[in-house]
Amino acid sequence: MTPKPDIFFLPAAGGEQRLCLFHAPAGAPRSKVLYLHPFAEEMNKSRRMAALACRALAQAGHAVLQIDLRGCGDSSADFGDASWADWQADVRLGLAELDRRVAEAPLWLWSLRAGCLLAAADWGRPVNHLFWQPTASGKPALQQFLRLRLAAEMAGGASKGLMEQLKTDLAAGRAVEIAGYRLSAALAAGLDAARLAPGGAPGRVEWLELSTREDASFTPVSEQAVKTWQDAGWAVRPQIVPGPAFWATTEIELAPTLIERTVEALA
Template identity: 65%
Template sequence: MIPRPDVFFLPAAGGEQRLCVFHAPSSAFEGTPRGKLLYLHPFAEEMNKSRRMAALACRALVEAGYAVLQIDLRGCGDSSADFGEASWDDWLADVRLGLDWLDTQVPDAPLWLWGLRAGCLLATETLKTLNRPAHLLLVQPPASGKPLLQQFLRLKLAADLAEGGGGKGLMAEMRAALSRGEAVEAAGYMLSSALALGLEGATLTPPSSPQPDSRVIWLELSSRPDAEWTPVAQQAQKRWSDAGLPPTAELLHGPAFWQTTEVEEAPALIEALQRLFGTADAHREAS
């Protein structure tokens, strides 16, 4: 039987709160869970588009005997502050906040940092600061935050064109405003300079001295059943292999649910999680 998730507010600095959802492992698993995962959501509207798939993925992991904590980062979802008040450093602090709570609740289980899209960048940055073994579950990881920021700012260009504007020079204006420390608005989100520049500077690079026995699972989706890894993904995976952290990488067939117009599901992703985390061999490798 799968317990109902525990929804609560986790106290944060400055009297703020972060909305959290804790998924305890299935009651079929007694004693210490097979592992614990901290889920780090995508950026802006991608977070909302991904909620359904995140919930389904949590269920699959819980059924396999893992504990999962979801946390809405500062300015996101029902957590304190507005999106425009958040910075990249705030989000990194929230990752540590979630880890500290998860450690108190599930102290002895192997740790996984689970990122989706921009959440992968938060996960890899955090991994570099941990002085203990931890594993990574990277779903649709970008090579860096720069293209994510560019994609987000283009939403403003698209809106301007739809309203009859020319969009000429708008990207340069937004870039200049961010470099001056000013906020910009796009797609209904006010984006602070501190968050934009932090995201832009984040890269999916491995730690210089990885902990022994750390694992990296790298999953991506493509709408083409015959798709192959892009050169960017191949180069990124090689960097991790060269650093001593060769990823278990799978390219799956499914929709880009984090950006589709309608909420969509990607069954292949759930099946991959069930296969990779649902066996005794996966447990032994992660321990």
């Protein structure tokens, strides 16, 4: 039987803390995995799926660490205080904690949506990637987030010129309010500049995307991104998995086949 996760606060810079959950396997770990959650409300919609996948991976023999990034979940600070650099520092913090708990085992960075943009960097060590529905570029992700404010204002007939005003405010270093989140200029700039580009020594990439269509295929953007990683020497295995876009559904939904394929991918 897989032990219950160890829930704890990890000390961070400036006297802050990051909420973490460590899922230990029953025996010696087959690998160690750091999970990087998606952006804003997508994180909350994905909590259940992430928890079930962590449990399944631990049962399959993998050690998994979840970390709430700065300003997210129950970690220190407000969302509006966080920057992309803060989140990169949190990844390093999580990696160090994972190393402390698991000495020798292959390392995987498992990420979802915009979390994949954060994961795709040179961490100065061998890393394998498990991408769930990766976002190829931060610019459209930021645009999509800003449109949430636009949609809300349209209902009241006050959306004219709003997108330009939001961009002007961010460019001037001012935070903006989007769907209950205060978005800082520093975080917006970091997301806008982020690309799903390979970094560091090549390893493995398990690339899993979801679709409810039986005849689904990868978009040209995904195909080009996969090719970019392959051309850089990474062993990429792309798959389309049946299931809903659980990070964006109105009600909490699950994609059990995605969890099954994830466990198989890391086997």
